[in-house]
Amino acid sequence: MIKLITKYYLNLNSTIFQIVILFALLIFLSVPALKAQSSSNIDSARIIYESGEFVGEDLLPVLRILAEYSDVPDKLQFSNELIELASKYDSPEYLYIGYLQKGNSYLLISELVPALENLFEAGRIAEAENMSIKAGRASIAIADVYSVRDDHTNAIRYYNRAISQLKNENDSLGIATAYENMGDEYLTVGEPDSALKCFEKSGKIFKAYNFEDGIAYNNGNRGIALAMMGLNDSAKVMLNKAITQLELMEDYYPIPIYLSYMSDVYMNQGNEVVAINYSKQSLDIAKKYGLTDQISDVNLKLSELYEQTGDYKNSLEHYKQYKEFRDSVNDQASIQEMANLRTDFEINKKQMEVDLLNQQKENQRIIFIAVVVALFLMIVIAVGLFRRNKFIAHTKKIIEREKGRSDDLLLNILPSEIAEELKESGKVKARRFEEVSVLFADFIGFTKHSESLSPEQLVNTVDYYFSKFDEIIEKNGLEKVKTIGDAYMCAAGLPFPDEDHALKVTRAAFEMAEFVDQSKIIENNEIIHFDVRIGISSGPVVAGVVGTKKFAYDIWGDTVNIASRMESNSQPGKINVSEYTCKLISNHYNCVSRGEIDVKNKGKMKMYFVEPTTTIASKETEKSKIRESNY
Amino acid sequence: MSYFSLVMILIFMTYFKSDAQEIDPLTLVVDTENIQEPAYKYCYFSGQQPGTDIRNHVDTVSVGDIVIWNGVSSSSSNHKVRITTISHQSGDNIFESNVLRERNGNGKVRGKVKEGTEGMQEKYIITFKVIIPGSGTEEYSIDPKLVVRSN
Structure with a gap:
């Protein structure tokens, strides 16, 4: 018996397909409000169409009604007219309806390839215009075609796609339709469990909307699924409900299939008479x-x-x-089968084209995302590099500024050549200079005065004189060595040998003495007036930098000691020089011998006071010589 | 009429004699003057025990019976009660179709009890219109039961 029923179920598959198509079209066309208007409107629409009163864009809604509610072949003709007019007036909504109804027209006459072509076009238009509900409806129609063609995989795929599209727009009735037809599809492949799950979902929605047609078909389909599962009593209840509802609605077309299943149910229950009936x-x-x-x-x-x-x-x-x-x-099946071979080929080809198109779209999407991501990363990297370079440039600027300050500080402490050597090698090699003149200047009575001065006044005074001394030695190309309290020490002939070292030092000495003398007439309470004592000696010295911190450039040797003695044995405002210095400057200055004077630890030494030059000529001569030596 | 003719008439009647047998109509009596929802309170079947609820009323029929439903007013002879449909509600369907309709606008519905339905019970919905001249037409429905005699 079960075998017989199984066989019978399989034989009924084609009829279930017919119900699928019928139901799909019914859902699209029989939403209660539409159903009510369809029969009356189609007559009015046809009268309007034939009267020629409506032309151009005004004809679009008329053609829509005719395309939706007419029977084939009129349905196909009106669909074509709608497509043509909608294209002319650039109306995607009517264009979508035109292609959808054209697809449905071909489906009704089992021309599945053109049906698919037009339904795909309807779906494409809906997606391009972001009409999700319409795209979902088109997907249902496409799935129905695949279902009729026994292409279970693609049918389920498009039903699921439709559900996804329609869920985005909360199109409940559309979702219910997709579930109902998907359930039918599961019935045709003998999967009543899966079918029943779909019917439960669609049934709830139909009841919520009180959509009688949907409820009737849903009950019938549930009955079939239950019968296939062997649940005879439940199947009988659902099938009876469906048959009653359909008879009340005078929709007799699907009733035979439900009656056949009723026959199976009674046969299963052993009531052959009722089964035969x-x-x-x-x-x-x-x-x-x-x-x-x-x-x-x-x-x-x-x-x-x-x-x-x-x-x-x-x-x-x-x-x-x-x-x-x-x-x-x-006979018909043989003919149909031959046609189906061609149809299958064309449908597969069409599906491959659609899949390829979808794949291309997906690839384009992936490429677009990749390009956007790459651009974003490039921008991030570029911004990062820009910020890094900016930071480096800024840091470099700070470093260079700090280095400049450091160099300036170093140059203040050391002669430039020595400073360069120290920077390059980290140390300075001690050098001997054979011809150097060393000058010492000291303020007479400074120690005595300093006791009565405030520290600020003391520092201001020393700064006043020494700043001017700095200017003088710089002007004369001398090298300041150091200051020790009120003593000022400088030299000429180092760090580079200079044959005019004695002349330069002597000139500077006169300028210092003159400055100190002239300062006496300045009335400034902050500045204390002193007499200065200057001593100069010439000869060899050793120069170098000592220590690792607070570098100091210094010179050592007998010449230095003698210069110091010359200063200590000098007199206020006088320039006391050694014998050798006197010899070096004697052509330019008048050196007045002081005779031999006893010097501590040195014994008697010849000393000379240098007289300032009196003639301009001699001064000019001296200046020119000094200038030449600077070049 | 010749003997041959009588024999032929006899043969014709025998051949076309239906197994179906028309039973007394199930007459729905309606208080058309006062009827309102719920309608069952204003209706009863002619053979119904007094004081019982029509919803619990069960008529018994036999296989092959032709059941006819008609309606009458208990209020006025001018009032019409037209039975429009008998539709299956639950249980087994004991008739040829799930929905039986009024024929020829005579206000009656008829159905034949199918073979093999012995012992089956059907709850059905009887839908009827109450027509009161000058007041219009109202439609009501109630859901009694039928049971088929067992062999």
Whole structure:
């Protein structure tokens, strides 16, 4: 019995397909409000269309009604007209409807390739215009075509796609339709469990919307699923509900299939008489609506049922009818099968094109994302590099500024050549200079005065004189060595040898003495007036830098000691020089011998006071010589 | 009439004799003057025990019976009660179709009890219109039961 039922179920698949198409179109066209207007509106629309009162863009809504509610072949004709007019007036919404109805028209006459082409185009327009609900509806229609073609994979794929699209827009009725048809698809492949899950989802929505057509089909489909699962009593309840509802709505087309399943249910329950009655009822309606597949199947079923009851005469009669219709169907099926081979090829080709297009879109999307990400990263890196370079430049600037300050400080402490040597090698090699003149200047009575001065006044005074001394030695190309308290020490002839070292030092000495003398007439309480004592000695010295911190450039040697003695043995405002210095400057200055004077630790030494030059000529001569030596 | 003719008439009547047998109509009596929802309070079947609820009323039929439903007013002979449909509600469907409709606008509905339905019970919905001249038409429904006699 189960085998028989299984066989019967399989034979009924084509009828279930017909119900799928019927239901899909019904849902699209029979939303209650639309259903009410459809029958009245189509007559009005046709009258308007034929009257020619509406032309141009005004004709679009009229053509829409005609395309949606007319029967084939008028439906196809109006769909084409709608597409043409919508293209002319650039109306994507009407263009979508035109392609959708054209696809449905081809579906109704089983021209599946053009049906798919037009439905794909409708879906493409809907997606391009972001009309998600319409895109979802188009996906349902495409899935229905695949379902009819027994392409289960693509059918389920497009139903799921439709559900996804419609969920975004909360199109409940559309979602219910997709679930209902997906359930039908599962029934056709013998998966009643999966089908029932789909029907439960769609049934809830139909009930919530009180959508009678949907509820009726849903009940019937649930009944089929339950019957296939062997749940006869539940199946009977649902099938009876569906049949009653459909009869009340006078929608007889799907009833034969439900009656056939009722027959199976009663057969399973051992009531052959009622089973035969239901099959006969199914046969009557199938004949009435020309359902050749079902006429054939039900005749076979009746033949088997009568055989089981021993009514061989009726069994033979129905078997003959079965054969007759089956041959007829088979002839048609053979022709159809040949056409299907071509259709399958074209559908597969079309699907491959669509898949390729989708893949290209996906690839473009991935490339676009990759480019955006790459650009973003490049911008981030560029900004990072820019900021880093800016930071480096800023840091470099600070370092250079600090280095400049450091160099300036170093140059203040050391002669420039020595400073360079120290920077390059980290140390300064001690050097001997054979011809150097060393000058010492000291303020007379400084120690005595300093006791009565405030520290500020003392520092200001020393700064006043020494600052001027610095200017003088710089002007004369001397090298300041150091200051020790009120003593000022400088030298000429180092760090580079200078043959005019004695002349330069002597000139500077006169300028210092003159400055100190002239300062006496300045009235400034902050400045204390002193007499200065200057001593100069010439000869060899050793120069170098000592220590690792607070570097100091210093000179050592007998020449230095003698210069110091010359200063200590000098007199206020006088310039006391050694014998050798006197010799070096004697052509330019008048050196007045002081005779030999006893010097501590040195014994008697010859000393000379240098007289300032009196003639301009001699001064000019001296200046020119000094200038030459600077070059 | 010749003997041959009588024999032929007899044969014709025998051949076309239906197994179906028309039973007494199930007459729905409606208080059309006062009826309102819930309608069952204003209706009863002619064979119904007094004081019982029509919703619990069960008529018993036999396989092959032709059941006819008609309606009458208990309020006025001018009031019409038209039975429009008998539709299956639950249980087994014991008739040829799940929905039986009024034929020819006579206010009656008829259905034949199918073979093999012995012992089955059907709860059905009887839908009827109350027509009161000058007041218009109102439609009501109630859901009684039918049971088929067992063999």
